[in-house]
Amino acid sequence: MSDSPTPDQDTPTYEAAREELVEVVRTLEAGGTTLEESLALWERGERLAQVCQAWLDGARERLDAVIEGDGS
Amino acid sequence: MPTLRDATLESPAPVRAVANAVSQWIDRLGAVWVEGQIAQVNRRPGVGTVFMTLRDPIADISMTLTCQRTLFDSLNPPLVEGASVVVHARPSFYANRGSFSLYARDIRMVGLGELLARIERRRQLLAAEGLFAPELKRDLPFLPARVGLVTAPGSAAERDVLDNARRRWAAVEFTVAYAAMQGPRSASEVIEALEKLDADPGVDVIVVARGGGSVEDLLPFSDEALLRAVHRARTPVVSAIGHEQDSPLLDLAADVRASTPTDAAKLLVPDMAEELAGVTWARDRVRSVVTRIVDREQERLDQLRSRPVMADPRTLLAARSDELGQLLERARRTLGHRLDRAADDIGHQRARARALSPLAILQRGYAVLQDADGHVVTSVAGIAAGTDVSVRVADGRVLARTTGVDADTSNDHSRTEGTDDE
Numbered sequence: 001m002s003d004s005p006t007p008d009q010d011t012p013t014y015e016a017a018r019e020e021l022v023e024v025v026r027t028l029e030a031g032g033t034t035l036e037e038s039l040a041l042w043e044r045g046e047r048l049a050q051v052c053q054a055w056l057d058g059a060r061e062r063l064d065a066v067i068e069g070d071g072s
Numbered sequence: 073m074p075t076l077r078d079a080t081l082e083s084p085a086p087v088r089a090v091a092n093a094v095s096q097w098i099d100r101l102g103a104v105w106v107e108g109q110i111a112q113v114n115r116r117p118g119v120g121t122v123f124m125t126l127r128d129p130i131a132d133i134s135m136t137l138t139c140q141r142t143l144f145d146s147l148n149p150p151l152v153e154g155a156s157v158v159v160h161a162r163p164s165f166y167a168n169r170g171s172f173s174l175y176a177r178d179i180r181m182v183g184l185g186e187l188l189a190r191i192e193r194r195r196q197l198l199a200a201e202g203l204f205a206p207e208l209k210r211d212l213p214f215l216p217a218r219v220g221l222v223t224a225p226g227s228a229a230e231r232d233v234l235d236n237a238r239r240r241w242a243a244v245e246f247t248v249a250y251a252a253m254q255g256p257r258s259a260s261e262v263i264e265a266l267e268k269l270d271a272d273p274g275v276d277v278i279v280v281a282r283g284g285g286s287v288e289d290l291l292p293f294s295d296e297a298l299l300r301a302v303h304r305a306r307t308p309v310v311s312a313i314g315h316e317q318d319s320p321l322l323d324l325a326a327d328v329r330a331s332t333p334t335d336a337a338k339l340l341v342p343d344m345a346e347e348l349a350g351v352t353w354a355r356d357r358v359r360s361v362v363t364r365i366v367d368r369e370q371e372r373l374d375q376l377r378s379r380p381v382m383a384d385p386r387t388l389l390a391a392r393s394d395e396l397g398q399l400l401e402r403a404r405r406t407l408g409h410r411l412d413r414a415a416d417d418i419g420h421q422r423a424r425a426r427a428l429s430p431l432a433i434l435q436r437g438y439a440v441l442q443d444a445d446g447h448v449v450t451s452v453a454g455i456a457a458g459t460d461v462s463v464r465v466a467d468g469r470v471l472a473r474t475t476g477v478d479a480d481t482s483n484d485h486s487r488t489e490g491t492d493d494e
Contacts, residue, residue, distance in 0.1 A: 021376055028381035042385045052373045059366050
């Protein structure tokens, strides 16, 4: 997984990304979207999931670094 | 008596005249009740008078006190150095040696009750003055750079404070200022030591420590001058006098009261081991909280990603393709029906067409007569012999020329030609 995303403007914050991901899943599950929309939504969902995962990996890396850092 | 005022350089007054005059002046003062502390006692056998020094309880002033040996011996409890007394004395001038002293006619020991009462009065006085006001109390530094200690040299109190403080925090630094912690000189020495430490900028807390003792022993620590010195001090002062139950006024004037010298050590420096444990505990708690947060968020993200719509988008497409399949299926089915119906319809039409088409009739032996212009001849009228005609038979046409015409007589023929041959 990539390390924590560089905090440029378009990278949403973790909460924003997660919130939108929930929305994407809800819309897709509700159905009623055109095929094209569904595909676009799904791709958006994948992208958002990667962003969230990157944030979490980054956090865990920083946490582990500290914990290993002083061997406690 | 020539007044001394007349004495001149030429006729000076004799010493005895001056001594007598002074003696007369002093005798006029009369007796007075005086409060003080017995500093020295000089009682020599065979001498009728006992010589003592009476010190002022606050100021560094003292006077010679004399009294009859019989009076001195009659005192119970006996008069000892350091005892506080109230004497009824007359200022007197001993002409022979020109010495001045207070001649005591009555000496009252200041008893414990009296002593405590006196301290209580002093407490109320100083409290009213605001010396003990709580808002004046200053906090002790959490980690003092240097601790000033006022105590008696080599005393248990000194050892208690130093050992306990060092055990809690090895790096603590002390400046010890020794002072008498008992007896008449104690108050002033403690004040001196206190002011020396207060002046030292390196010292950021001062503790006055003394072991247990009687009320008299601890009297210096209720001394007004000491209390004012503590009040003036800029450095926070800790009072660690006697045991738990002892409470000289210094306890009230000081910024913090420690019950014993050992307790003072606990107040002065934190227990490093305890502090470190606290820090470690806090750090571990922070880490576990953050770890829990990251785990929980990871779980929620995994849960979101595992939803079918995300994990397996084919489900989306599958739904769509099924739908497509069904639509296609329906389309074909309906098309098929329509074609069938169309086919039937065509078949039907063809049959009808065939039925109506003259060909079948012709096949049944009928023929169709058409004139040269192709018009169908339906009546003999207008047809003359020798006109060219063609006759349509099932499989083709016969060209002919007419030889004559034979008109029917009955008119039912025209009717039959109008009906269809179903």
